[in-house]
Amino acid sequence: MTKLTRRNFIKLSAASAAVVTGAKDIFGKPVLSGVLKLKEAGKDYSPVTGKERKIIPSACWQCVARDAIICYVEDGKLVKIEGNPEAIRNKGKICAKGQAGINQVYDPDRILYPMKRVGKRGEGNWKRISWDEALDELTARMKKLRDDGHPEKFMFHYGRMKGSDDKIIKSNFLPAFGTKTIGNHTSICEGAKWTAQELTWGKHYDVNDMPNTNMILNFGSNILEAHTSHIQIAQRTIEAINGRGVKLVTFDVRLSNTAAKSTEWIPIKPGTDGAVALAMANVVMEEGLYDEDFINTWTNVTVVQLKDHLIRYTPEWAEGISGVPASKIRSLAIEYANAKPGTIVSYRGAVAHYNGVDTERAIKTLDAILGYIDVKGGTCHAVGAKWKYPKTKGKQKKLKIDNGLKGDAAYPTHHINHRVFKAIKDGKNGRPDIYMFYCYEPVYANGEVQENIDIMKDEKLLPYIVSINPFYTESSALADLILPDVTYLERWSWDDMVSYEHIPEFYIRQPVVKPPGEVRQFQDVVCDLAKRLGLKMDFDSAEDFVRKSCKKTKIDFKHMQEHGVWHDPKAKPKYGSYAKVLSQKDYIADGVIFDEKTGVYWNWTKSKAKAKEEAAATGYTDTKNAYKGYVGQRIGDKVCAGFKPDKINKSGKFEIYSGFLKKKGFNPLPSYVPVPEHQKMKEGEMILTTYKVGVQIHSRSQNCKWLTEIYHDNPALINPVTAKKKGIKDGDKIKVKSIVGEIITNARVTEGVHPEVIAISHHLGHWEYGEFASGKKASSGHRCEPDCHNKWWTEKGVHPNWIIPNAPDPVAGQLRFMDTVVSVDKA
């Protein structure tokens, strides 16, 4: 009769323990060797007390990659940040910038209270006011606009805003208020890349399937130091090139760290990447290495059309344009074609040019004709978490100034934000009475810095300026009202960055420490403003919004608080979803009509058409917002999901031929368009390009002492042969002059840059942003800490943006960061 009670087992256990007081050999030789270590890395201890440090998971915000992190807190102080080991995207890793997020929280120059300007704009005199005072003033001004029937005169201009931070503002507050005068920043980054993708394969963000690829071509991306998905793509690229010996070939005007770790660095003349890509495509067609089935089934061109078009782009021709040897172009093309599959990475180095859109289209075409699109190991559509969240409807009006000046670009699908100030100066489409900017640097991040400053200082052009920022920046210094925001480590949000696992990962950001002073998360302030303005929203705080979103998306909020991340364990990566055959019930439905011309099935009710007949008569291509109703594409005798369009009424095919480009007078097939200024350069003139380094982000990390300690000077990189011709030695002061203006900076003579290029990183050259960024303590207040006295460097760099024109590319409106022609002489 067995009495298998817990109590009796305990007695047996005690007996075992009494016998076993040492080696496990007592019961026979153990099989397993080693010490059992938990898979998670997430553990840390105080080096002083040995106590275990508490963990709070959250999400990074040091760049757009927004990796999942775990934050270690000791006695209410944030002491360490590491990658979240449970995250499938960044797999427990973050970069140097992510770890230095602590410096954002404890920045001695942080703004702690609302500030109101005293004296003239830009004088740097401020008065501390209460939140009530600040919001009373702001509300009064905002209410007046609404009462006068001009809510569109409230402009909201953001730099970095994503996830729920974005949805609270753009999908709730601004519609409730009634304004659609919204600015973003994409045009200074990679607007051309996205527009090119919208003209070609649909929704933007391409994800290179590194774990499964056999060869990587890289045009102008600094994967190992930057890139929109930095750690995700970097760690997988390293695994591919080190672990599997995958070849990585980088075309870049200078030796970035990515170029340094590549199998081969191929220097290239700025703005000529398109020529090389087209020549490679030509070789592929000539050699018969193309994927005939993909071209015929999924693109809107034929093999004959492609051959006829590409024949002029010979490797020899491309060599003349780019400097890349013809033999190299030819051999790489063949090697890449035989990789089966390969993938091409491209970023600002390739697209921040006059011909950026064509370059990106040429690159995507090269992958397409080889059948590398959306296949395992190829170039895939990005997959991100799709949250469900509260929305507020509202009638919105807008000032047409988000696309710069008339004629700036043909298809500015991501707007032309660096020319918003020019549009405001011009005034033809009105000017905002209230200009509010959030996590954005209108002065510093754009080109033509002086003009930006002049416009901001002019109260006739911008009567009232509000800055939402935790820090006192060059732009904040010119505001009338500063509302201190929290840092990302003190706020509530959910986020949705794309996943290199091709499986969406949902994650949140939650406060890890109590914010100092009177700083408030702006999304909470917005709830306050809404109440004051009598606007109804379905949530009363950022935290409430996140909770409600979790509920709507059927994700356990408590799980998110404890783990930070969640993904569907049953989800599997999906490749080739464009080929999914739709069932009748998908395309035979209410509102869905068939467009004979394009073969597209679309739901006209989602477009701007007022009636079905109107929609049918105008057709899919020409009906405004028709793409929003896209259902599927007829392919042969089937209807498939196709390449879903976004922002442009592209068909469901991979459009190598773009009717939209033809309509606006551009070549409908990807072509090489030379940068006009580069055709008229004088002897000795050079091309100014900018670049990023691994330890800094564009403009908002230079206040992080641990990062700026490593990188605090941005001398101009110049090739020794060129330097010698100009009599310039390493360290010499040089004058770099463009049509906009001139800067005096130091030369760094290096073998790692193209002889025609002068490369200056755009991170540095601050004159505000606090002690560590510029040496200048913030006028809004400075709280000295021991490390202020340990700052051992005096350099702060020279900003190249002073002399870079805010010039748009003619198709997308992209800021042509890498095109500027300059004269370079010893100062």
Next chain:
Amino acid sequence: MGKTKVKEGMPDVAQERKGLSRRDLLKMSGVAVAGAVAATLPTKDAFANAKHLTGRRLAMAIDLDKCTGCHACSVSCKSEFDVPLGVWRSWVKVEEKGTYPNTGRFFLPRLCNHCDDPPCKKVCPTGATGRRDDGIVKVDEKKCVGCKLCIVACPYDARFSHPTKKVANKCDFCRHRVDKGVVPSCVNACPANARIFGDLNDPDSDVSKLVSRKAIQTLRPELGTEPHVFYISAEKLLEGGERR
């Protein structure tokens, strides 16, 4: 001394040592190869210390092929110990070699080498600098009088004087983490997994296997300090900018 740390300069890597077996290494460093643990009657202490294998020798291997010079390690170390500006426990040297267009850039992560025969320990007048049985060279801050002799004695520039505490300071292989079974901060942080850490005396450990199978270099071996930070693929750093 701290101010020069991040400037580019000649790395202090010397000769290559190919194909040395782990046993040879251990012989050279004077550590006896751990024999089999006798299956005697277990003692109370043995059970209590079951987690620590006797005869552990901690070491780190850094694969320079994988290192991309991202400085995640440098910042993670700064953060872990709140190291003041101007001094480093772990840092990365950068070197450019070659002529355009065949230019190369190489990275050398640096830290205390936890030598078997540490010069710093020899000169310490108070015994504040000590070496644990498992090889970690550490500073007992309470005993340090700030004479700075160890800082001068270290041939690897690994030590510094703490600006506020005025005592000697350096990398200690994150012993506060290691003693609890967690890898050092820099090892955990490296996105390329270029740093491998573990027990050199355990033939099954990753560091052990790497060190016995791959060609490794240490810094200034001619000084006889017997460093226990091993570099893999440092040849490219030594030769003239040759690429992979």
Next chain:
Amino acid sequence: MKKIDTGGLARSASQRSGMWDLLSGIYRSEPTLMLIERLRAPAFSKAFKELGFEIAEYLKGRSSTEIADELAVEYTRLFVGPGKHIYPYESAYTNDKSGIAFSAASSQFKDLIKSYGLGYRTDFCGAFDHIGVELEFMGKAVSEEAAAWSQAEHTTALKYLKLQKEFLKKHLLKWVPKFLEAVINRARRSFYRDIGMMTKGYISSEADEIRGLVNRFGSKQRGGK
């Protein structure tokens, strides 16, 4: 709020770990002389009796060598063969029902063990997912839990408890009950019949205990402001 008795939890975990090790040792191979000697200890006899087993009786009277020989034959008959025997490893019961000892599923299990920093003894020739290995893994996880409690490391202890819970759910509980039913039914010697029943009871009891501990300590908020 009641203070957590981490000392008591450490002691309990270390005893539990000892039990897992004992069971691991019994199934790992034919019982050794040393094992039989240990099992004859008075503490064990008393505990077996309270559990209602005849094991103490079985072990009495004869020499350890005689018992060892007898049990070796029984062990071989039950778990090794030749001829029909009970497969003592997981993959024979789960996806890969082929009964092949070194299948892909078995290899996956090896990778899992390695991912926890463990290795297999170089002279071990058995299946990677042998019952002895799985029981030993539990013993290690509980031992680490004990160490964490003794250092008052709540978070770490909880992590090991969660690991035990997951390992039971994903592995042991998926096949061992069936395995033990077979052992209980086919054992000729009372030793293995009793051990089979005891193992079944202990695993079930542990599953409850571990779940209870995870609920008790897992509901606390991680971190705070």
